[in-house]
Amino acid sequence: MKTVARSVDYYRRMLSAQPHPLERLDGSATIVRCLRHQEIANGSGVGGHWYYLMAGAVCRSTIRAGGRRQIIELMLPRDFFFVSEDQAEETVEAVTEPAILASYPEARVELLAERDRQFARELREISSQPLIRARSHLMILGGITAIEKVGLFLLSLDGRTSSERGRVELPITRYDIAEYLAVSVETVCRAITDLQQRGIIALLDTRTIKILNREALEDRTGKAPVGSRARLIAA
Amino acid sequence: MKTVARSVDYYRRMLSAQPHPLERLDGSATIVRCLRHQEIANGSGVGGHWYYLMAGAVCRSTIRAGGRRQIIELMLPRDFFFVSEDQAEETVEAVTEPAILASYPEARVELLAERDRQFARELREISSQPLIRARSHLMILGGITAIEKVGLFLLSLDGRTSSERGRVELPITRYDIAEYLAVSVETVCRAITDLQQRGIIALLDTRTIKILNREALEDRTGKAPVGSRARLIAA
DNA sequence: CGTGTGATTGATCGAGCTCAAGCTCGGTGG
């Protein structure tokens, strides 16, 4: 996990080196380096901002009635997300140390979209990312058992936090995972232990998991097939 | 519940009578009347379609590994939603009898958006609806207890299925609610009974609920305050 | 070398899944 400390300049160079939808605005982008638990505020304060996450992880969360924190959205490297100006109710914050972001003022983005049809298309593309993430999250939360949730969570991470497929670098703490999955930390731990003991995953270290049996994670992970209650709709 | 059978013409007139973002395209809209369990297919087959739900309810669902059906999204009257051409994995279907929809071919919508800046803005508005619904659903699924989920579900319905605030017409069966909340039908029933016995809601009939104590539904409905495990982040 | 954060394990108990049974109500056919 130990991340090498890089300079902001290093990341600026990295940004211009790799192609991405907003690259034409890199000139007006700001590289932001965030500490853990630091809120992603709006750089300047005028209007919202688009962000491109280059390293680390960022999450959007809410405090539920009752005081429990719920993570609504988890952003990983190469994800785009938007933070509006006001942002009542919700908090967007870094959950790794550090998190590196490129920040693009909404106004600039809008302006270019007005002028350039191709760019407008690409903007629509990245605007759909939050919905895709929400749907994925929805399916994870819709799991019955905790093992199922953890399993789906691991699968959803595969290929996003490590270049090697089947090797998952957990970017966040068990506590954050718990708040993302709406279960207790202890349950997250036990689920991971369970999966490990059954040989479905292996822990290289606390934060690195190797997926050994992908099918077992996909298929309802851990329960008998069970007679589907689903109505069979003869189409 | 007993719905009066209306003609397609009746709905066409209703459509042109009430203002809505896509009204300028009502000329090229088709009124579709769906039976329960009928899939919302793409009218013509060329490209996706935007739909405006005028009456009834429609849901998007998936079969999970394990065979359980999961409702991903629930559309209610005055909601807009998009159904793309292919639609693998997912099914969009009517869950009431009947459901009345206005269907707009994607191509027409895109074309107008290209030409008209104001319309493009409105289109972006309705394009954000699915994300809002997904977030709302996410918060409901993130509840710990079943009572909490059912309570939040009822609140999310308030003002959307009945003109009278505090009076909720359940548009779908308990089975569908269960699949939306990812709990068993029995649990949905028991939760409703519980809330009723505690005087938080009242059942006018099986499908009509009156919210008597809104706060009790909002606040974690049914558990002691509980020491929040959430880390307190001194900002 | 204490201290704090994060991870893990154990014990207990209540919530919810499951199986099972019964109820309500509208429709259908004898």
Next chain:
DNA sequence: CCACCGAGCTTGAGCTCGATCAATCACACG
């Protein structure tokens, strides 16, 4: 008209899973 049927709704009993409380461990850091 009534018996029957099936879909939807409800309730009960038993058992499993996960929340909670509590303790311990690992490890980085000052």
